[in-house]
Amino acid sequence: MRMAVLCAAESWYFRDLVRAAADDYVLTPFSFTQLTANLEVHKRPEISVGTTDLRAFPAVLVRTMPPGSLEQVIFRMNALARLQSSGVLVVNPPRSIEIAVDKHLTCALLQEAGLRVPPTIVCQTFDEAMHGFCQLGGDVVVKPLYGGEGRGIMRVSDEAVAWRTFKTLIQLRAIIYQQPFLPHHGYDLRLFVLGDHIFAMRRRHPDDWRTNISRGAIAEPADLDDHLVEVARRATRLVGAMMAGVDILPAQDGQHYVLEVNAVPGWKALSQTLQLDIARLALQHISQLASKR
Structure with a gap:
């Protein structure tokens, strides 16, 4: 089966996919920045990269979401939507990527579903940010609305620091996204949802409240109960993803909080921790989905 992969061709993930593909799948890397749309121009394909018609591929795997201007991001998502409407399987669908990349929208949909x-x-103003800081108990985690791997996340528990932080963010014309710091046990859970299968690891950091692997957290296999499995499946369905990474924090208050849903999930640490070929499983899952279309 042929499959287009939107990615950095030199990335570890594409190399791992090529390894896993062996002789069963033919993978072709493409860059988001090379996407072109054509409408009735010299019979060129509507969505292409160079002379390659992306509609010729049964499936397109989105393996990266590079930063860009508002115009670039909207065009890229619309191009994926046009591919999807033409019958190409896009994993994950563009709407699910749009939802998952927005932490506020994701949390709102999850909360609405219980x-x-x-x-x-x-919020967007300094006064609202300071009011929110007090409402949330004066000990908050400030996150970029968009972004992952722990980049740009900070804990603020001092009013003077909050004042300087929010002033700076407002000057940068940033959206201020804050949540209370939730005391936890030094780890969170990453649940990788792939169709009917769920693979889980615990991310533990002995020296930092942030548990991202990119920040030095230690990955360990994790056992799941039926409740966590159902939470991960529901969260994945709510954002409309076929493959997702669901981050859950077991807090000291005994509750499990869904922190975010990643629609372009990585699997490097997960594969190494569980000794599973996640790349191969992902290719098989996408192939099965494409064969049903």
Whole structure:
């Protein structure tokens, strides 16, 4: 089966996919920045990269989401939507990527469906930010609305520091996204949802409240109960993803909070921790989905 992969061709993930593909799948890497749309121009394909018609591929795997201007991001998502509407299987669908990349929208949909998420305040003004800081108990985690791997996340528990932090963010024309710091046991859970299968690891950091692998956390296999499995499946369905990474924090208050849903999930640490070929399983899952279309 042929499959297009939107990715950095030199990335570890594409190399791992090629390894896993062996002789069963033919993978072709493409860059988001090379996407072109054509409408009735010299019979060129509507969505292409160079002379390659992306509609010729049964499936397109989105393996990266590079930063860009508002115009670039909207165009890229619309191009994926046009591919999807032409019958190409896009994993994950563009709407699910749009939802998952927005922490506020993701949390709002999860909360609306009855899943537990941290109390959250999202605002655009300094006064609202300071008011929210007090409402949330004066000990908050400030996150970029978009972004992952722990980049740009900070804990603020001092009013003077909050004042300087929010002033700076407002000057940068940033959205202020804050949640209360939730005391936990030094780890969170990453549940990788792939169709009917769920693979889980515990991410533990002995020296930092942030548990991202990119920040030095230690990955360990994790056992799941039926409740966590159902939470991960529901969260994945709510954002419309076929493959997702669901981050859950077991807090000291005994509750499990869904922190976010990643629609372009990595699997490097997960594969190494569980000794599973996640890349191969992902290719098989995508192939099965494409064969049903």
